[in-house]
Amino acid sequence: MTATDDLLEARERLLGPSLSLSYRTPLHIVRGEGAYLYDADGRAHLDCVNNVAHVGHAHRRVVEAGSAQMRRLNTNTRYLHELVLSYADRLTALLPDHLEVCYFVNSGSEANELALRLARTATGRPDVATVDGAYHGNTQRLVEVSPYKFGGPGGEGRRDDVQVMPLADPYRGAHRGEGLETAAEYLAEARAVLQGEAERGHAAGAVIAEAIPSVAGQVVPPSGWLAGLFDAARSVGAVPIADEVQVGFGRVGVDAWAFGAAGARPDIVTMGKPIGNGHPLGAVVTTRAIAEAFANGMEYFNTFGGNPVSAAIGLAVLDVIDEEGLQEHARVTGERLIAGLRELASRHEAIGDVRGMGLFVGIDLVRDRDTREADAELARELANVAAERGVLLSTDGPFHNVMKIKPPLVFSAADADRLVETVDAVLGELATG
Amino acid sequence: MTATDDLLEARERLLGPSLSLSYRTPLHIVRGEGAYLYDADGRAHLDCVNNVAHVGHAHRRVVEAGSAQMRRLNTNTRYLHELVLSYADRLTALLPDHLEVCYFVNSGSEANELALRLARTATGRPDVATVDGAYHGNTQRLVEVSPYKFGGPGGEGRRDDVQVMPLADPYRGAHRGEGLETAAEYLAEARAVLQGEAERGHAAGAVIAEAIPSVAGQVVPPSGWLAGLFDAARSVGAVPIADEVQVGFGRVGVDAWAFGAAGARPDIVTMGKPIGNGHPLGAVVTTRAIAEAFANGMEYFNTFGGNPVSAAIGLAVLDVIDEEGLQEHARVTGERLIAGLRELASRHEAIGDVRGMGLFVGIDLVRDRDTREADAELARELANVAAERGVLLSTDGPFHNVMKIKPPLVFSAADADRLVETVDAVLGELATG
Numbered sequence: 075m076t077a078t079d080d081l082l083e084a085r086e087r088l089l090g091p092s093l094s095l096s097y098r099t100p101l102h103i104v105r106g107e108g109a110y111l112y113d114a115d116g117r118a119h120l121d122c123v124n125n126v127a128h129v130g131h132a133h134r135r136v137v138e139a140g141s142a143q144m145r146r147l148n149t150n151t152r153y154l155h156e157l158v159l160s161y162a163d164r165l166t167a168l169l170p171d172h173l174e175v176c177y178f179v180n181s182g183s184e185a186n187e188l189a190l191r192l193a194r195t196a197t198g199r200p201d202v203a204t205v206d207g208a209y210h211g212n213t214q215r216l217v218e219v220s221p222y223k224f225g226g227p228g229g230e231g232r233r234d235d236v237q238v239m240p241l242a243d244p245y246r247g248a249h250r251g252e253g254l255e256t257a258a259e260y261l262a263e264a265r266a267v268l269q270g271e272a273e274r275g276h277a278a279g280a281v282i283a284e285a286i287p288s289v290a291g292q293v294v295p296p297s298g299w300l301a302g303l304f305d306a307a308r309s310v311g312a313v314p315i316a317d318e319v320q321v322g323f324g325r326v327g328v329d330a331w332a333f334g335a336a337g338a339r340p341d342i343v344t345m346g347k348p349i350g351n352g353h354p355l356g357a358v359v360t361t362r363a364i365a366e367a368f369a370n371g372m373e374y375f376n377t378f379g380g381n382p383v384s385a386a387i388g389l390a391v392l393d394v395i396d397e398e399g400l401q402e403h404a405r406v407t408g409e410r411l412i413a414g415l416r417e418l419a420s421r422h423e424a425i426g427d428v429r430g431m432g433l434f435v436g437i438d439l440v441r442d443r444d445t446r447e448a449d450a451e452l453a454r455e456l457a458n459v460a461a462e463r464g465v466l467l468s469t470d471g472p473f474h475n476v477m478k479i480k481p482p483l484v485f486s487a488a489d490a491d492r493l494v495e496t497v498d499a500v501l502g503e504l505a506t507g
Numbered sequence: 508m509t510a511t512d513d514l515l516e517a518r519e520r521l522l523g524p525s526l527s528l529s530y531r532t533p534l535h536i537v538r539g540e541g542a543y544l545y546d547a548d549g550r551a552h553l554d555c556v557n558n559v560a561h562v563g564h565a566h567r568r569v570v571e572a573g574s575a576q577m578r579r580l581n582t583n584t585r586y587l588h589e590l591v592l593s594y595a596d597r598l599t600a601l602l603p604d605h606l607e608v609c610y611f612v613n614s615g616s617e618a619n620e621l622a623l624r625l626a627r628t629a630t631g632r633p634d635v636a637t638v639d640g641a642y643h644g645n646t647q648r649l650v651e652v653s654p655y656k657f658g659g660p661g662g663e664g665r666r667d668d669v670q671v672m673p674l675a676d677p678y679r680g681a682h683r684g685e686g687l688e689t690a691a692e693y694l695a696e697a698r699a700v701l702q703g704e705a706e707r708g709h710a711a712g713a714v715i716a717e718a719i720p721s722v723a724g725q726v727v728p729p730s731g732w733l734a735g736l737f738d739a740a741r742s743v744g745a746v747p748i749a750d751e752v753q754v755g756f757g758r759v760g761v762d763a764w765a766f767g768a769a770g771a772r773p774d775i776v777t778m779g780k781p782i783g784n785g786h787p788l789g790a791v792v793t794t795r796a797i798a799e800a801f802a803n804g805m806e807y808f809n810t811f812g813g814n815p816v817s818a819a820i821g822l823a824v825l826d827v828i829d830e831e832g833l834q835e836h837a838r839v840t841g842e843r844l845i846a847g848l849r850e851l852a853s854r855h856e857a858i859g860d861v862r863g864m865g866l867f868v869g870i871d872l873v874r875d876r877d878t879r880e881a882d883a884e885l886a887r888e889l890a891n892v893a894a895e896r897g898v899l900l901s902t903d904g905p906f907h908n909v910m911k912i913k914p915p916l917v918f919s920a921a922d923a924d925r926l927v928e929t930v931d932a933v934l935g936e937l938a939t940g
Contacts, residue, residue, distance in 0.1 A: 088595035141574035148785035162521035227804025352581035354787035371660025
């Protein structure tokens with residue numbers, strides 16, 4: 075087995091320096107199973123952050139489906155094949171009726187790119203409205219519509235064809251609270267942005283949003299916000315796009331989709347990360363009208379998108395979610411986890427807020443509960459010390475002070491309890507340390 | 508087995524209408540092996556067009572490497588893992604010494620997107636110079652730098668931050684011939700474009716080109732063209748990018764890379780299609796200086812890029828190319844194929860030109876050898892009739908009259924002979940029919 079130092083040296087020599095490694099003591103992971111990752115020394119780590127390994131690391135059913143199809147055929151969609159059609163059928167059956175046409179791609183970034191192109195072609199408008207703090211992917215245009223990126227280190231700032239609406243953050247935002255009235259305050263501001271831009275000849279062609287903004291800090295917006303935002307989008311003629319790359323496929327428990335849990339009605343939905351349990355896969359589902367407008371003479375072809383291996387894997391993931399009841403499991407386990415973390419808040423002053431839905435949870439760490447000053451240092455320490463104890467967490471949010479929890483959905487009640495106990499113990503030690 | 512009509516109906520209902528199907532009688536392909544695809548009736552089709560299935564459809568070695576790693580672990584690059592580093596080591600060893608830093612992505616489009624972002628960050632310049640007729644991918648920015656797309660049906664036209672240099676086409680271009688003098692004429696025009704734009708404050712940050720332009724019509728430019736183009740790029744401070752998505756990994760026979768065969772020196776190389784034998788994979792390799800400039804504080808993270816399964820598959824493809832001597836095989840078989848097709852030209856007036864390198868070949872079909880008027884109708888008929896006889900060809904080029912030949916590299920001498928015989932027979936029948 076290669077030593078960690080050799081791997082670090084090779085990584086520094088061979089991979090781009092803009093790629094970060096997790097944890098102060100980087101992990102050399104060689105195997106995965108269920109909610110656990112195993113390092114080269116055979117040590118198990120409870121994975122609380124990889125929402126990509128949605129139905130569990132190396133799930134046998136998914137592996138077998140992919141392997142069997144690789145042995146048979148892997149080619150493009152210019153030939154007929156059952157699997158891509160069965161998969162499209164299954165995926166659309168999980169969505170509202172008006173979302174009926176599928177495009178398959180290789181990542182969430184490719185999905186969001188295509189969603190913006192669909193909206194742009196359907197409306198004839200290049201302008202995009204986005205939510206503050208959002209991240210939608212790593213291409214040029216997606217960085218341009220991601221305030222998290224263009225407004226951060228190395229960013230080029232906001233472009234003239236991008237509009238930023240406020241993040242409806244019940245804990246840190248300008249308006250606080252979780253109800254309809256708070257949503258209305260954020261929505262009034264969003265409408266003002268959209269209408270102001272429309273008046274200066276920049277009516278948005280697309281409004282893109284996550285139902286539960288993730289890199290913005292695992293924020294659960296107030297009730298009615300996303301539905302109202304999409305109504306506001308329609309009122310200026312923009313296509314409402316729900317980015318489900320982080321939160322889709324049953325993670326939120328009460329619905330297959332976070333936009334569904336929010337009662338919102340998108341005209342485009344994008345999917346990535348969990349969709350293939352790690353296999354490079356993404357999807358865009360839209361209305362017939364938008365798909366037809368996009369067929370303007372320019373072909374959209376994606377070399378690998380919709381190949382039979384990807385379709386077989388995507389189908390297997392849907393099967394496993396169904397057969398193992400993972401959506402309901404996410405709801406029940408998420409409730410237990412959130413309750414456990416909220417109980418900790420009664421004993422740890424540093425826990426300013428615990429929020430989430432299903433197995434998509436955030437802990438907002440603060441220096442002071444009254445000022446809500448973000449405590450990035452504590453968040454970093456908590457992640458590092460917990461990792462040393464075999465519990466993998468990560469930080470996020472504009473102030474890097476939010477513990478991000480989004481484990482494989484097979485995460486058990488015992489795993490949830492262990493996570494709560496670890497956070498309890500480490501926060502206690504760091505407070506007195 | 509589902510009937511073809513049912514599959515067509517489901518496809519129309521479920522997939523985007525901007526996706527085209529190959530051949531008048533669409534093929535329902537269920538299995539692949541070597542250079543052959545098999546339909547639902549068990550009929551074999553010689554695959555002369557899928558350069559993605561580079562080492563042969565469903566190659567056992569590649570399938571086993573992918574399957575074994577899927578069973579073990581598939582996760583992201585924020586942990587240490589040997590395979591991504593071994594793969595980066597092997598890939599850079601195939602490239603000139605100055606190309607030493609790798610980024611792994613999920614497709615050729617993602618690779619070209621990242622290449623443009625690298626060049627833009629390194630130079631601080633958004634402007635991109637591209638070659639007429641080129642296609643570089645399906646994202647917003649890549650469509651903007653693809654004259655084949657932005658200048659074609661549904662295209663928005665050339666943007667102000669995109670510069671188009673002439674395609675150095677020895678057969679159809681403004682300057683004809685294959686030697687250095689012809690190259691010099693095209694290069695003078697390219698320099699005029701680059702310098703003119705620089706003078707109006709739009710100096711290009713990137714010059715992107717394929718060594719053997721593919722969708723532009725499988726064009727083999729005159730000697731010295733790409734090397735000169737990249738020199739011209741450097742003279743205005745632009746980063747020269749070689750797009751090897753179609754032509755890399757030994758296809759051209761005399762070198763692992765088409766830019767190498769052309770004697771050119773890029774500072775960024777992009778890879779896709781053949782790199783994973785169908786698995787969604789892409790890569791960008793660049794210089795240390797460009798990689799360091801890109802590390803400006805903004806992280807570049809690609810969720811699936813560089814995962815251990817993709818790395819295992821990429822490594823297996825490199826192993827098979829080596830062990831089966833596929834690069835040399837492509838050279839020898841390509842020479843035989845090109846010689847056979849050129850012999851046909853002595854008997855078929857419709858063959859205006861046969862060009863190519865290794866197993867990347869084009870047949871330019873014309874109505875008249877003197878006027879060189881493109882014969883798209885004949886090309887379409889040839890593809891359709893040959894497909895009915897079990898030989899899969901495709902058309903390309905701005906006039907849709909070029910037969911595109913880029914088979915899996917395991918394509919044998921007998922396969923090449925059969926392809927030549929089929930073209931001979933079908934052209935004969937269509938001429939007298």
